[in-house]
Amino acid sequence: MISEHHYFTLLYIWIVLAVVTFPVLLRITAPYGRHTKDTWGPTINNRLGWLLMEAPVVIVFSWFFFTGSATKTIPVYIFFSLFMLHYANRILIFPFRMKTKGKRMPWSIIFLAVFFNFFNGFFNGYWFGTLSPVYNISWLYDPRFIVGVILFFAGMYINVSSDNMLFDLRKGGKTGYYIPTGGLFKYVSSPNLFGEIVEWLGWAIMAWCLPGLSFALWTMANLIPRALDHHRWYHRRFENYPKERKAIIPKVL
Ligand code: NDP
Numbered sequence: 734m735i736s737e738h739h740y741f742t743l744l745y746i747w748i749v750l751a752v753v754t755f756p757v758l759l760r761i762t763a764p765y766g767r768h769t770k771d772t773w774g775p776t777i778n779n780r781l782g783w784l785l786m787e788a789p790v791v792i793v794f795s796w797f798f799f800t801g802s803a804t805k806t807i808p809v810y811i812f813f814s815l816f817m818l819h820y821a822n823r824i825l826i827f828p829f830r831m832k833t834k835g836k837r838m839p840w841s842i843i844f845l846a847v848f849f850n851f852f853n854g855f856f857n858g859y860w861f862g863t864l865s866p867v868y869n870i871s872w873l874y875d876p877r878f879i880v881g882v883i884l885f886f887a888g889m890y891i892n893v894s895s896d897n898m899l900f901d902l903r904k905g906g907k908t909g910y911y912i913p914t915g916g917l918f919k920y921v922s923s924p925n926l927f928g929e930i931v932e933w934l935g936w937a938i939m940a941w942c943l944p945g946l947s948f949a950l951w952t953m954a955n956l957i958p959r960a961l962d963h964h965r966w967y968h969r970r971f972e973n974y975p976k977e978r979k980a981i982i983p984k985v986l
Pocket of ligand 1: 766899959
């Protein structure tokens, strides 16, 4: 559909955009979840919003993956399956476990997320569907694959278990916000976001390709500023918030 040359030109632009987005997001708080505002235009039900913003990446990635003519081997099907595993949780489980009845998010956030997800799905789907060199079965024994898989599952475990701890804070019909404890919350305010970064770094390492790296960079550009916003919010909200707790990277940031 597009030549390799054009693909890489677009991909480099996409990576530069991630680098530029990072300092912008350090200044702007994305208004959803605890930071929701009604000054960003019309809003939509929170749960439906999550579905709409995350579903496109699955469709776009799958479309380009399956319609492309590249030789697909077991390692490539593993990359595909792990990507889908994450999004099965994000689309089919996470929104229905959130205890955010009646909450809303701005349509503008949905449009921005769909834009990101479209291009992320395209760059990775087109790569593995059409352009990627063949990953031989021996890739399964390569240290990059092994380290990547370990990081992916460790990150996913941290992400999902930390999200679950947050949901539990509203058990028994409670609403509002509480200081989370347990697990990696001992060290950071947003272990769920930390876990997601580790997950996509792992995915990029196991696939060892530029589009995978671009996704990991975008994840960092989105989630580090969001975690810093969450952290500042906790300190404003709770006078007794643990002083030693960092924002996202244990002992570091
Ligand atoms: P948060 O940690 O802010 O919230 C997760 C859920 O827990 C929400 O339902 C929230 O409710 C609730 N919650 C959070 N803190 C508390 C608290 N102190 N007390 C009670 N309930 C609480 O997550 P984000 O919205 O930042 O992210 C959600 C998930 O989506 C994460 O797993 C993250 O990794 C992922 N994500 C991925 C992105 C990417 O670029 N790949 C971008 C953004 C998110 P409420 O909504 O009412 O605040």
